[in-house]
Amino acid sequence: MRERSKRTLAGGAIVAAASLALLLASCAGLSRPGKGAAYRNPGLSADERAADLLSRMTLEEKVGQMAQADRQFLESDEDIARYALGSILSGGGSAPGVNTAEGWADMYDGFQEIALSSRLGIPVIYGIDAVHGNNNVRGATIFPHQIGLGAAGDEDLVERIGRATAIEVAATGIDWNFAPCLAVPRDERWGRTYEGYGEEPGLVSRLGAAAVRGYQGGDLSDGKTILATAKHFIADGGTAGGRDRGDSKLSEEELRGIHLPPYVDSVAAGVGSAMTSYSSVNGAKMHGNGELVQGLLRGELGFSGFVVSDWAGLEELPGEYEDQIAAGINAGIDMVMIPEDYKRFIETTLGLVRSGAIPEARIDEAVSRILKAKFELALFERPFADRSLLSEVGSPEHRKLAREAVSKSVVVLKNGGILPLKADGLKNVLVTGPLADNLGAQCGGWTISWQGENGAVTEGTTILEALRSALGDGVTVYTSLKDAEGVKLDAAVAVIGERPYAEGRGDSRTLALPSSHIETVKNVKAAGIPLVTVLISGRPLIVTEAIDASDAFVAAWLPGTEGAGVADVLLGAVSPSGKLPVSWPRSVEQVPVNVGDAVYDPLFPFGYGLSW
Numbered sequence: 001m002r003e004r005s006k007r008t009l010a011g012g013a014i015v016a017a018a019s020l021a022l023l024l025a026s027c028a029g030l031s032r033p034g035k036g037a038a039y040r041n042p043g044l045s046a047d048e049r050a051a052d053l054l055s056r057m058t059l060e061e062k063v064g065q066m067a068q069a070d071r072q073f074l075e076s077d078e079d080i081a082r083y084a085l086g087s088i089l090s091g092g093g094s095a096p097g098v099n100t101a102e103g104w105a106d107m108y109d110g111f112q113e114i115a116l117s118s119r120l121g122i123p124v125i126y127g128i129d130a131v132h133g134n135n136n137v138r139g140a141t142i143f144p145h146q147i148g149l150g151a152a153g154d155e156d157l158v159e160r161i162g163r164a165t166a167i168e169v170a171a172t173g174i175d176w177n178f179a180p181c182l183a184v185p186r187d188e189r190w191g192r193t194y195e196g197y198g199e200e201p202g203l204v205s206r207l208g209a210a211a212v213r214g215y216q217g218g219d220l221s222d223g224k225t226i227l228a229t230a231k232h233f234i235a236d237g238g239t240a241g242g243r244d245r246g247d248s249k250l251s252e253e254e255l256r257g258i259h260l261p262p263y264v265d266s267v268a269a270g271v272g273s274a275m276t277s278y279s280s281v282n283g284a285k286m287h288g289n290g291e292l293v294q295g296l297l298r299g300e301l302g303f304s305g306f307v308v309s310d311w312a313g314l315e316e317l318p319g320e321y322e323d324q325i326a327a328g329i330n331a332g333i334d335m336v337m338i339p340e341d342y343k344r345f346i347e348t349t350l351g352l353v354r355s356g357a358i359p360e361a362r363i364d365e366a367v368s369r370i371l372k373a374k375f376e377l378a379l380f381e382r383p384f385a386d387r388s389l390l391s392e393v394g395s396p397e398h399r400k401l402a403r404e405a406v407s408k409s410v411v412v413l414k415n416g417g418i419l420p421l422k423a424d425g426l427k428n429v430l431v432t433g434p435l436a437d438n439l440g441a442q443c444g445g446w447t448i449s450w451q452g453e454n455g456a457v458t459e460g461t462t463i464l465e466a467l468r469s470a471l472g473d474g475v476t477v478y479t480s481l482k483d484a485e486g487v488k489l490d491a492a493v494a495v496i497g498e499r500p501y502a503e504g505r506g507d508s509r510t511l512a513l514p515s516s517h518i519e520t521v522k523n524v525k526a527a528g529i530p531l532v533t534v535l536i537s538g539r540p541l542i543v544t545e546a547i548d549a550s551d552a553f554v555a556a557w558l559p560g561t562e563g564a565g566v567a568d569v570l571l572g573a574v575s576p577s578g579k580l581p582v583s584w585p586r587s588v589e590q591v592p593v594n595v596g597d598a599v600y601d602p603l604f605p606f607g608y609g610l611s612w
């Protein structure tokens, strides 16, 4: 988790912040609308209520609604009411002191109570990255990362996972998910490849829209659904060299043919918000790109939800802070994920509106959209967490669904006749490799912390544990060749793969694994034991040596907490149906290689996957 900012404000900023506080305090002198105010009437439409509420707001209150702060940067919780903040988020790992579902619900309710004490009593909308289950919460069900669901290719499954995730999020009170990621990753050197469903636009479109339907359900106000976000608009998966936050150099045809289709389908599915990308399109940063945000997303696609910027994304625009804020808001950003110095943001934005650099009509438009989402979510009627949902966080039913998803996502790339392993013919089995018993690695980034971590990060079943329990007492499981010295091993499973990572820290120039992982595979091979290698990774890797040394080779992606889904395939309980959602390159020099390329000769093509 990030440290609270130690930065000292410059003298001028202190004075500005003080006068801002005074100004906002004077709002308290304004009258508080009575219970009969139109915006409090659930019988009116969200549009009518938003219009009524907007007409009662001061400029300060409006700009406050556009501000989103991370909970860890709140100087005082009371600032939510003092500055009339519209939204709070938890970035990756920004968890309450007691990281249980109940601890989250307590925190959420506390913030909401403060928001309701403000003059107009506008609840905050709380956002989180529940990108593979409610992944910041200890004990939540962790589903496969999106690339695994791309391999499963099953819309109904994705929708059911969306619904289960929505319930696990809603149980903590949280209203809004920064998912699905609609990236179409075209170069697996990109550290965020696993956040996308795959390299083929049609696949991403189908599954992205299914996720939106799952998160938002049929009725946003039913208390079991959450607002979804189409992110990161647009072409985050197309950057040169797969560099995170890089530049996508694209023709109009490529932009529309590869990166736009998922937005068309998610907008049609009614996605409530969209997030702009850190990356650029032909040199122009998306956070200031009015042509694509206002013109394409709103104008052409008819997107009617609200647009949120990415974490400190405006600060990556050229110029001084004032220029960055004006450029972003004028380009069509409605809510700003600040996420740190919200006072400076509010003060600066107020100045920009007063000087005419941002038209007040633009502010009104942005705030109307945010308020409308709050009414649609019924936040005024039901501002607090529904504690009756807490028992569903990490429930057996949700874990069963995750296990199903894992078994459907596994892709068998090679099978020299040894899969499925026949449990009744086995006496001594080796289950080894650096990731055989590593729950954190199975889950990957965006799990409990932003980057994720090796080891026992939360509750779940590792692949070793799953195999042990599925093989039963009749089979002895050894975990290293050394332990098994002198024993005749009937089969071996080696689990190798990537360490957890998120965003740019996962960018790779080599797509290689540490040599110790490859050595594990070679050593088992040298011992002459029939060998299945399982790869845990967020993307295809250049592991041809390991594939060659194995009798069978299986890509399990980042399966999450339910390792039993992998065992289900290896031991034949489920016959494999996963298909590659990305082309598997022969070498890193061959990257980028994508289905539809004029010259196309990958090691395994898009859509490949064996069954029995």
Ligand code: BGC
Residues within 6 Å of the ligand: 090, 091, 092, 129, 178, 231, 310, 311, 503
């Ligand atoms: C990521 C987003 C995420 C946001 C909030 C950013 O760094 O790019 O995908 O939603 O942080 O955690």
Ligand code: BGC
Residues within 6 Å of the ligand: 002, 090, 091, 092, 093, 094, 311, 450
């Ligand atoms: C936050 C993430 C965010 C990232 C952006 C981290 O500190 O936890 O949510 O995406 O910063 O750089």
